[in-house]
Amino acid sequence: MIDFEEAFPAEVARYICTERLGRAVLAKKELPSTNTLCTQLAEIGVPEGLVVVADTQTSGMGRNGRSWFSPSGKNLYFSMLLRPDCKPGVVPQLAIVSALSLHDVVCRLSPGKTIGVKWPNDLLCNGAKLSGILCTMSCTGANVDYAVVGIGVNVNMQADEFPSDVNATSLSLLCGKELSRAHVLAEFLTVFEAYYMEWQQSHTLAWFIPRWNECSCLEGQYVEVEQGRELVSGVVEGITDEGHLRLRDASGKIALAYAGDAHIRKR
DSSP states (O other), rough: OOOOOHHHHHHHHHHHHOOSTSSSSSEEESOOOHEEEEEEHHHTTTTTTOOEEEESSOOOOOOOOOOOOTTTSEEEEEEEEEOOOOOOGGHHHHHHHHHHHHHHHHHHSSTTOEEETTTTEEEEEEEEEEEEEEEEEETTTTTEEEEEEEEEESOOOOGGSTTTOBBBOHHHHHTOOOOHHHHHHHHHHHHHHHHHHHHHHTTTSSTTTTHHHHBBBSSTTTHHHHHHHEEEEEEEEOTTSSEEEEEOOOTEEEEOOOOEEEEEEEO
């Protein structure tokens, strides 16, 4: 039996084309959460670029405290350790940079399929969820010590393997074949590293906005965003340089959604 903890990093090394990200890969057969271990290693000073991968997670985390379905041997669950030189307020933009990077990889692997990004960081195909992204950080005063970006991608799940209450799809279903999880990870890291370096130049999303608008599945839709205890609604008109969702209400006034879940509604 091939040992996942040894074989997976070796397979990633075969494909990787980055300068820093993913040059160190720590693979574990089972973890409560890759974000948890990556955060622990960040706290003891491990350098930027480490990627923690799990074959399965017992307490996988999604956004807003949701659990992430993490069966063994099927999908890709990983976290990246980043140490950006920036202010805390811009770190959430990394979720959007990550989503666009993954979007590019998925489109390359499944040509002809329509893949959409759903603000702030989900990937969908015909309304079915393909991936999720969770970004956390630690700060000292006004400076960021590190950020951890955790990503789950449905890679080789079949339709009858998803829970009945989950509307999801996988790369395998889109491509019609099984894929190497290590190859998918290496492809993502290659794209993300280039995008991350671009983002580091300004710590805004200005460079990324045209691409985001091309693949956003919310553009022109009337949505409601649950933002804490506040409900913001309107027709989506792109995102700001800071990554906030622009909504135009019936009176023509622009409102911004800073965080939360966006739900498409009928007007």
